[in-house]
Amino acid sequence: MAEAWTTHLSERAATQRDAGRWRTRRTLGADAPWRDFAGNDYLGLARDTRLIEAQVEGARRYGAGARASHLVCGHLEVHEALEQRLAALTGRPAALLFSTGYMANLGTLQALCDGETRLFQDRLNHASLLDGARLSGARSRRFHHGDLGDLERLLERAPAGGRRLVVSDGVFSMDGDVADIEGLADTCARHQAWLMIDDAHGLGVLGERGDGSVGRAHGPERVPVLVGTLGKALGSAGAFVAGSQALVDHLIQFARPYVYTTAQPPGVAAATLEALALVEAEPERRTRLADRIARFRREAALLGLPLMASTTPIQPLVLGSSERVMHWAARLRARGLAVGAIREPTVPRGEARLRITLSSAHDDEDLEALLEGLADCQRREAAP
Incomplete structure (x- = not known):
């Protein structure tokens, strides 16, 4: 049995190498001699001393870790303050913190969808959204990238009734283009579907206030489910889902990656609060x-x-x-x-x-x- 596993790993490694797809990591020091054009620190906040000081102070006050999940004893006042601040930034009634953007997308789709849900995704959506669809068990279709006509045809052909969810990146991570949020929202309204946008690469960068490709310009009635990450333009780590109080309550009850994960380190939450203040002030x-x-x-x-x-x-x-x-x-x-x-x-x-x-x-x-x-x-x- 052990030999079977060894053979399996060797064969998969060889296939990956032969295809030119072998991935490697590069270990960097604190002062790596690189000009970084690969990361996602769009606003230059990751190394801002004010964020670093806020993170140190948050850890000093609350501890290095949260000690437990949000539902046990890990939900601290700094987490609550950050959720309220994120809700205000995006013009939503409520927001919910997740440890990573990947977990936010997995948890949201798993909690909202089941075998009775019709799910429609842009073909170039992030891997976490595609994996979330698989995890949810929903009946999933993918429309051509940015093609509202193709989405319209898929929605028209879908059986009447039931719950429908359309999902798209806000800014596509590999192409850099911005989704037509207005067109997606209009299409969803015509077909009684909810719209979910993952605005990982838009938050902090786009919008008059840095509220992203969705933000206040497209309220919760137009985009009921909004996901954002904190480790890109905001320079810290983690993610959130913003929407109605009913949506957030539902995720607290049923999103397994939220329920069964230790809460975000409090110092990280404190650093994110500082980042949000800087996005507004600068x-x-x-x-x-x-x-x-x-x-x-x-x-x-x-x-x-x-x-x-x-x-x-x-x-x-x-x-x-x-x-x-x-x-x-x-x-x-x-x-x-x-x-x-x-x-x-x-x-x-x-x-x-x-x-x-x-x-x-x-x-x-x-x-x-x-x-x-x-x-x-x-x-x-x-x-x-």
Whole structure:
């Protein structure tokens, strides 16, 4: 029996390596010699000393860990304050904290859906949403990316009656494009469906207040289920679901990843509260980020780089093959530039890419170094 397991692991590893999909981790120190164009710290808050001090003070006051789940004795006043603040930011009556965005999506779909639910997902939704659909047991269909006509056809063909849920990313993590929230909401209204948006990459970045691609512009009657993460633009960790009090009460009762998980460390919650205060007090972070995005796209176009049509901090450079992507990433890494090298199956075959992410913390020298590195990759390929 043990030999069977050893053989299984070896065969799977060999298959992964042969396909060029082997994943590796890079261990970094506190002062890694990299210009980071791979992470999701869009507003440059992750290393802000005010967040660090807030996290230290939160841990000093409440302890390093919450000690138990929210429903046992782990729900502290700092968690309650953060949930109220997130509800206010997104214009919802209530919000509920989860330990990670993956758990928030799994828990929400598992708690809301069952075999009687009709679930409709954008084809490019995040893996956590696709896995949540499988876990829920719902009857699930996927519509073409951003294609409201295809969604309309699927809804029209679905049997009448029952509960329907349409699910989409707000900002798509690999393409960087923004969902048509207004169009999705209108379509859902015509077919008596609820709309769930995972705004992981929009929160803090988009919207006049940093309230994301949904936020106050699309209230709970239009988007009843809103998911957001705290470890990207807000620079801390964790996630939340915002909506009606009835929705939050339902998740507290039935979302297994919430019920059976130790609550978020209180220091992290305190740091997130500080991040939210800074997002409100320093809108210039979003202005500076928008300037960085515009400049990068303008100069990349002059170089003829094949960027996708994204106006968000996620700037995908589609190179086609996994081998080409890995070569470019290695050349950039040799210049001290960290970028995401994204291959199949994360993206479709033939659409391997460098996932370049921009931050308000990047200065002119950072952008110049990135553009010079990309131009060098081009020149090396063109050379005989």
